[in-house]
Amino acid sequence: MGRRRVVQDARRDREFEAFVAGAAVRLLHAATLLTAEPPDRNPRARRLLTLSLAHTYACWDGLRGEDPYDRTRGHLAARFARSTWRRPHPHPDSPLARLSPQERLILVLRLYEGVAEEQAGALLGLPAERVRTICDRATAHLLQPRGTPSAVPVAKAVSP
């Protein structure tokens, strides 16, 4: 019993270390985009990722074929969505500083991580159409030249 557990622990640590080595760069970048911090000063993103990875480590033996990357990303997104009420203002150095937290979350999930609309919606409890709308709005905000007001006028075709 004891020997088997030692072997299992060693295998888990080995697999998990390989997973973190491959996934940490991308996940930390995604987390830093979410928290809208500058890339070299990102304590909130680090904390978010540390807790999500620790959670993945703790349920590693119970994953049963589920992708650990998806699991960590889902946990990260859910934790970020939950922490909305104690979120400081975005740092101006972040590329997504002008977007709202929800816009950042959907933009990062959809475009940076390539999660399908339905999956992103299921993760956040939103219908897929709503995800599409928010993603379009966030993209428009992001590509707007700097200095223009962030309010997007509703375009209405007025025919004479």
Place this chain on the structure above:
Amino acid sequence: MNRAQREAAARQIMERTPTPVPPDLYPEVLRRGGRMLRRRKAAARLMWLLLFAATAAFVVWALMARPWVEPPSETTPPLTGW
């Protein structure tokens, strides 16, 4: 600019600045994850222990109280002396 071009441009903006991974991230993950795992295992062990204790207590009570034996009748007086 069509939709695909806009999405590609947004993707490019997001991928522009690389984020360095701090070297102390992995040890901290292991520390927290290991603690979480130990707590979960301890909770599971406690649950099994409680379940076992409850089962044992029930068996002991059942053997002493024998609830499956029909209790002696209290309404009809015992028929004696004939």
